[in-house]
Amino acid sequence: MKPPVKKDTTPFFVGYFKVPKKLRSFLLIAGVAVVAFMTAFGLVSGASQDDPGDGAFRFDYGRQTVTGVIELLPYPLLHVTEGNDRIKPGHTLMLTAQGKSGVFSRAEPLEGQKVTASGIILERGALNMLQVRGGARGLGPAEGSGAPPVSEPLGRWKLAGEICDGKCLAGAMRPGRGIAHKACANLCLLGDIPPVFVSTKPVDGSEFLMILGKDGGPLPAIAYDYVAQFISLEGDVSRHGDLLVLRMDPATIEVMK
Amino acid sequence: MSVKYIPVQWNKNKWWYDGFMLAGVVGFLWVFLYVTPEILSHERPINPQIHNARAFGACAFFMMTIILCIGPLARLDKRFLPLLYNRRHFGVMTAAVALTHFSYVLNWYFAFSGTNKYEALLFSNTSYGQLVGFPFEAFGIFALLCLLILAATSHDFWLKFLTAPVWKRIHYLIYFAYAAVVAHVSLGVLQDQQNHLFTVVFVASAFTVAGLHLLAFLHERKAGDPDAVPDTDGWVQVCHAKDIPEARAKIAVLPSGDRVAVFRLEDKLSAVSNACAHQNGPLGEGKVIRCLITCPWHGFQYDIRSGRSPAPFTEKIPTYNLAVRDGVVLVNPKANPPGTYVEPVEV
């Protein structure tokens, strides 16, 4: 007599046939689980994002027009002489053009002169910057003459913090700093946007310092490798109007943990 | 199976499959894009472009995670096999979601400058010599290219054109893509996190993928296909005939490393190559339905006697000559050319 033939009753799924009854509830659960997992992951990933801070374009302030004196560091600064309700005389504004470009070429012929600047303010806490309009209406010569205030040396400092592009940091992007934003920051800096060092400890009351090369030139190439990283460095700090400027010594850069 | 190439041969199960997967993607994106901003209630919201980029990027990561879990799950528990059936549609969806992530990033972080966006993407950060601050975008670009290649070649036309082994090898790119995405995220957004919840879920997902593959590997080593035992005249013993269930098969590894599947249909046995002509699916884990061996992966069918797909289909697999001696199934390990008729052997 032949032995009985084995039976394998495991349900067998064929895509173009009806799903075997035994598998139906399993597959239904699997399908619902995929939807549930994805939705839950969406919730967790979305809801765990960090606060990007309060930096922003202040379109709500309206267009700001002020008069002041240009100082080239070489990133142009505007020392305000005649301000308005929001921007007081004596304030020092960093300047930027639209997008990822600075205003060096437009400010250079106006160095040391009185100008009228007009545009939108970017603001993050005590840090602000003026994005000037295009053409002479954004940055043009004004009547009268003036001179930038005499800078005041504050000595050599060792600081810990992050090199950022001043514009994204001030609110052109939220978040506008950090490693994920590094390439964007580099691109801004290559476009002559003023670099800003965010210090963990305030220097003479300010945690934001415009940062330059050791000789006072633009941000040195070597510094680009450290943009957006937590580093320590040394340099000479001076006050230009009410803005602090750090002339960094690239040889002292150390990556912090 | 393929007769002529039409974009997708739809059936009800595919609709269901895509429906669930699409619902998962929509669920993820909808919650991330529209619900979480309310929950976060930041004083000033994250830029919409960045928020969108993150949503699509994270979504693509979790989609890849699911795709890569399906394989080992199906190896550990056959009930997951249907999830493999239409996985390529989910893969194409993943490529589309990843591409959306890319375009948000490109048109935000790398726009608004005098430099061409693509050049800016490649050359803004060149700190390749360091880990922190490494241009993690490079890993993202690599992963996206892989996904696009996989999506573009996902159709059966390419499978046939490239042949199954080559196609399969290309599609192993998904593992490199996943590794690249893990690096992309780890060296990018994870570096900035203050809230570590996402990091935890991210790491857990990556470990799940790795862990399931390890489990499946160990499972297969323990419960894998047995080696065929050498017999006289160069033939090999595969199994006992009585161990082969009706309409199913037993698989054995031949000395060459190829696998043979011996099927039983009404007291007669037939031996064919275990590798499906479609994507090398394990035919021996399939079932005989109306005289046709049916692949467990996508349902390609082959005549049990000749290894030929029924007309109008043209796929063919090799067959093997076999014999039964004292209840033991013997197979000649030299495969017959694909499609060779072999008379089934009475048990």
Ligand code: FES
């Ligand atoms: S591998 Fe796709 S049907 Fe067999």
